[in-house]
Amino acid sequence: MNTRHQKKKSRPAPVSKGLHPRNLHNQGYDFPALAASYPALASHVKPNPYGDLSIDFSNPLAVRTLNAALLNRHYNIASWDIPDGALCPPIPGRADYIHYIADLVGSENLDIKLLDIGTGANGIYPLLACRIYGWQCVGSDINTQSIANVKAIIASNPDLEGRFTLRAQNDKNHIFEGIIQPGECFDVSVCNPPFHTSQDEALKSTQRKVTNLARNRGEAKTKTKASNLNFGGQGAELWCKGGELLFLKKMVRESQVYSSQCRWFTSLVSKSDNVRPLKKLMLKVGAVDVREIEMKQGNKVARVLAWTFVE
Incomplete structure (x- = not known):
């Protein structure tokens, strides 16, 4: 029996490099510790082709359980x-925002x-803002089922x-x-806008992500059903008429009306x-300060x- 691999110690799988200095996930995921504190994750944790503990990121249940x-x-x-x-949000990136x-x-x-515009069924930005910084948060959404799901999380x-x-x-x-x-x-509004122009475009984009995951694991290309996509996302979470640009142009124009309230x-x-x-x-609608913030993951x-209208 080859015992060399049995003695190999697992290490946290790297998730991102260059996350914000205060981000708790800078060192990657400590899967043994996570599985110990959240037993439902244990069955999803297995060595990847490189010998490191990980999960199957193309499995929607595994990704949801990791998030939980x-x-x-x-x-x-x-x-x-x-x-x-x-939509199942990647926690390190959402915390970075x-x-x-x-x-x-x-x-x-x-x-x-x-204020979180389009909080979705996950409510991730207000949840993190409440827990990390103790802020007061309001989440809005056009989908009443999403709001009901977040209400259940809050009730727990x-x-x-x-x-x-x-x-x-x-x-x-x-x-x-x-x-x-x-x-x-x-004081501030946040948003993860729908960035596709149609459901078909959203599905094609997600299929490319799934194919890339399979390629990285050395697997054959497979066609994935929409209901089995780990990235998820329904309707307004992923797409709207005109896509991201039209949505954000509408947001910018409407922000002028509420310039004294945010x-x-x-x-x-x-x-x-x-x-x-x-x-x-x-700048055209009167913003006095516009900033582009880069987040490396x-x-x-x-x-x-x-952007702000306040001097």
């Missing part, structure tokens, strides 16, 4: 789950009120009640209208070609645009 384990162990969030097919937003508004400031974490509240957007033609109430003020408006921008026209529009560079 991470949120439970590192952020004391119990009973996190999402419906089948809902919150940390960079904290730099923008002042990480030492505990009296921050955050009673200390979040009153700190994380939810509002339904009843008009698909508006983003802030109907959500920001008269006389109400926020100090900083921010959003992820997935397509670099959209940055220049969005910055141009921000492994070989991937994500970007956040932030």
